[in-house]
Amino acid sequence: MKLPKRYDPKTAEPKWQQFWEEKGLFHFDRVPDRPIYSIDTPPPTVSGRIHIGHVFSYVQTEVIARFWRMMGFNVYYPFGYDDNGLPSERLVEKEKGVKASDVGREKFVQMCLELTKEYEKEFSTFWKSVGLSVDWSQDYSTIDPRSQRISQRSFIDLYRKGRAYTREAPTLWCPECHTAIAQADIEDAERDTVFYDVAFKLGDRDLVVSTTRPELLPACVAMFAHPDDERYAELIGKKATVPIFGHDVPILADEKADPEKGTGLVMCCTFGDTTDITWWQEHGLETRIALDDNGHMNELATGYEGLYIKKARKRIVEDLEEAGLVRNERSISHAVNTHERCGTEIEFAVAHQWFIRVLDIKDEIIAAGAKVAWYPDYMEVRFRNWVENLKWDWCISRQRYYGVPFPVWTCSSCSEVILADESQLPVDPTVTAPPVDVCPKCGGSEFEPEHDIMDTWMTSSCTPFLNIRWGEEDSRLERFLKSDNGTEYLMDMRPQAHDIIRTWAFYTVVKSVLNEEKIPWRTAMISGHVLHPDRAKISKSKNAGSHSPTAIIEERSADATRYWACSSRLGTDTVFSYDLFDAGKRFVVKLWNASKFAIMRLEDFDADAPRELGAPDRWLLARFAVTVDRATRSFEVGDYNGALDAVERFFWHDLCDNFIEIAKKRLYGDEGYDDAARRGAQYALYQTLLGVLKMVAPVMPHITEEIYSLFFAEREGVESIHIAAWPEPPQEWHDKAALESGELGLAVIEGMRKIKSTNKVSVATPVGVLRIAASQELWEKIKQLTGELRDVSNAEAVEHVLWNGDTESPPGDGFVGTDEAGIMVSAELKEVQS
């Protein structure tokens, strides 16, 4: 059989993707009797464009799925879409040019559903073109009824366990999105602003405070100085008058007031920052709210009502200046907290919100995180640091529309919380009546449905539950649950990028610990980011559009792209460059060409006929055995890069450049070799090429499948390389002596090649006598290779010159050294061309 001259990924890749899908090769339970390996795939938010960073991350983890499948596992690798929540809402508002509040809840939710469905189709098509070995029949979306049901079930369980609570409290608030948010939704941003020194009055005395938020003057409830600050010691306990607004506020002492900052005197407003909240709580201060939910001044800010924050600030500063109360102003750049979804500076609002109590169990969460094997391991530290630094319970209510509703009603007379019945789930309390007619506590019959929806992370933190169908009739908990040293875990692996350790990883651990008292996964594979050449992170919100992944896959092929993704170490960021795509492409071509040659020479290979393994064959098999060991150990701990490196080196260097060159004449069936010797070479070639294809298959699934299907599939009796068994070299291939003599032989070849290269002649140039100077001991190891050394050198004869290294060079002319100590080589070139 003759393979076509060239391999064309443009036609081959879609062909194989279709083949895999039609054959259902990646279906969970295709081999139900095998042990399960389950993967908690990240459901991407459909609100963002797919960028090359996604491809980087997904490929790095998907190759591991392919590896375990070949290792004989029943791999569960689903796909999901995170389509509920604020990100999707913002997408719809942007694309359709509407505001949720104008359209109405029902209509808006409908628009969200429609648009996200469209995007999901696009996403699936794209991910198939990358060659992900996903079982598409297992896909889910975080807004689908089952996800909503599981999410609500999880909430009800947390409520019953006393973990979910509601209360009226100052909460992080986004005035743009008009909703409460959680600590994890905050992003720091460097912003330019102005520091104003504003004079308060105490009698005739000026008390100057520095502030960047003069618009919060109407919300000022106190002034603070450090207790040791002598400048203000006598003022503590007195009252100062707030400029413009004229109300009096107490002057108090607290250690959190920094004497070094500004004048050392600071105003406390309800609420400017978290310190204000602490002071407000600890000192029992009054509450003066001057901002409404949309970031406009309210009636408390007399004269400025209805103005948006920035505008109010400008006007108040003007009025202060006019009154001569601004003593100084200077421009500064400082870090502010913004909402990561929209970039708006966050405010604080006092409102009724739902929370998950986590601050009291930080240690438990940290301990659970420590039981997960993080790859790379330092990612666990990031998880721990985040949990240690938590300041808020997890705020899970959002004053939005598109998301999972709280399965909750409240008694209108006594505020008793009424939970939905399991049979009602999923439930929208605004359209469904509560499961009771009268309040079990007070007998009241009026109920108020909860209008808020849950934080989108409340559902995405359930992904292990969605995968195991937690609490559902078709629950897989029993099947998926495994334990390791007494630690029970729900799934085998969580793949994700490091930027969402604080959200997705953290919340998932919280849920698994609280709902199930288990850790969510045995391992977590944390991948890095792709950076622009100017080192900025490529992400969905920034720099989208450049390096379109669709274009890259089309131009460079999925295999080359996957090779690129596997060329940097797990967890580390990489600067985008086409260099490694090109390396991947060359690897594909080389695999094709080498296979073309091999298959031509293997066509008549009869594995059952007697064969004799020559020294080069034993050397190759020994090198192969070492390579399989390393590749397997690497893949087992998620080190795709180490595995690929080992296999590529073996293939290119050992198999192609050396073995094939050395064994060529034997493979051609040239004179001087009998059939058994030829079959020895064929055997080594067959085994190692097949093994290489298998080990490369996780990274480059298309080219390997193409080659495998053209020759190996029929002989091996397995229709696809991706469900073939991972190579397992027999013990006898681990042959130390063969390795040693092989290396010596290569040293001879290197010397011979150097002679030809120095003389600027072709490597095919005939040689008279090839002389090998070596000790008797070394020669014993080399001499079994004389036939092949003669072939590869195109020499008439090979002679041994006894030389123990006791003289500078052996007797005779033209000897060159080699990398192998103790061997020198000379060769008489027959047709020296000038």
Place this chain on the structure above:
RNA sequence: GGGCGAAUAGCUCAGCUGGUUAGAGCACCUGCCUUACACGCAGGGGGUCACAGGUUCGAGUCCUGUUUCGCCCA
């Protein structure tokens, strides 16, 4: 200010538990159309492994400090 990571050839990256002369690809130089591959092959040049100390028989690898960059958090 705290935490984590990175710093290796002109560029993009490897380098596993410390062990001869630090690797790959691109780029560069010299050759070679060799019955798989010129998208190739052979040979070569190029690195004081950020800097300064330390541990060790031995350090790119471990420890301490410094500098620069990135990420996360205050």
